[in-house]
Amino acid sequence: MDLGIRGKVALVAASSRGLGRASAEALAAEGVDLVLCARGETALRATAEDIRRTAGVRVVDVVADVARQAGRATVLSAAQRELGRVDILVTNGGGPPAGPFESHAPEAWDAAVRANLTSVVELVRGVLPGMRERRWGRIVNVTSIAVKQPVDNLILSNSVRAAVTGFARTLANEVAPLGITVNNVMPGYTRTARVEELATRTASLHGTTRDAAFAAWEGQIPMGRLGEPAEFGAMVAFLCSAQASYTTGASIPVDGGWIKSLL
Numbered sequence: 001m002d003l004g005i006r007g008k009v010a011l012v013a014a015s016s017r018g019l020g021r022a023s024a025e026a027l028a029a030e031g032v033d034l035v036l037c038a039r040g041e042t043a044l045r046a047t048a049e050d051i052r053r054t055a056g057v058r059v060v061d062v063v064a065d066v067a068r069q070a071g072r073a074t075v076l077s078a079a080q081r082e083l084g085r086v087d088i089l090v091t092n093g094g095g096p097p098a099g100p101f102e103s104h105a106p107e108a109w110d111a112a113v114r115a116n117l118t119s120v121v122e123l124v125r126g127v128l129p130g131m132r133e134r135r136w137g138r139i140v141n142v143t144s145i146a147v148k149q150p151v152d153n154l155i156l157s158n159s160v161r162a163a164v165t166g167f168a169r170t171l172a173n174e175v176a177p178l179g180i181t182v183n184n185v186m187p188g189y190t191r192t193a194r195v196e197e198l199a200t201r202t203a204s205l206h207g208t209t210r211d212a213a214f215a216a217w218e219g220q221i222p223m224g225r226l227g228e229p230a231e232f233g234a235m236v237a238f239l240c241s242a243q244a245s246y247t248t249g250a251s252i253p254v255d256g257g258w259i260k261s262l263l
Contacts (some may be wrong), residue, residue, distance in 0.1 A: 188255025
């Protein structure tokens with residue numbers, strides 16, 4: 001299916017690896033030019049070069065931390081200077097540390113908010129005027145299954161990503177008349193470095209092994225396996241498409257059936 005977004009420009013945050021990279025690759029396969037950013041230069045440069053070579057699209061790669069105002073300004077400035085606009089915004093950030101409530105100092109809460117909520121709000125603030133002017137835009141936030149069914153030992157992520165959901169659902173109504181959609185995608189247990197790290201932490205907490213942690217998660221998933229990043233990226237790309245023009249304010253799971261709620 002041609003998603004009708006060839007020639008559009010997408011800014012994908014935290015896109016050097018994992019779900020961010022998968023989202024960028026799926027958009028590039030549809031002919032979307034990219035602005036990629038991440039904190040780690042080596043992985044970012046490698047990802048950008050891989051996508052240029054395989055998809056043949058323009059890729060601007062910016063080393064920046066979107067949890068910080070200076071980082072966001074750098075990325076937004078590069079997008080405008082190099083590609084002239086941002087039609088599609090995919091917000092994403094590394095998951096906050098695992099652990100129960102009493103293990104997290106106030107500084108950890110502040111960092112989680114900056115990385116996973118403030119970064120979303122301020123990136124949206126940066127791209128929304130142009131989308132309004134062109135009367136077209138796609139905003140997709142990478143959140144988590146935890147916003148519908150909290151995950152044990154992830155109180156920071158459970159809390160902050162729920163706030164992103166509230167922000168996005170309210171914004172969706174405000175900008176819907178302008179041809180701008182705002183949606184969230186909720187990844188489940190997906191085979192990324194973040195989940196590898198979570199498996200290590202879970203094994204340490206319970207005195208088991210990483211294999212046991214993976215087996216426990218797979219036992220909770222009706223499909224009986226972890227997701228692959230490309231499966232997640234495909235959903236992001238669809239929500240950015242011309243065909244998804246009547247879908248907004250939604251939180252869509254890509255979780256193999258893990259969430260048990262009816263709605």
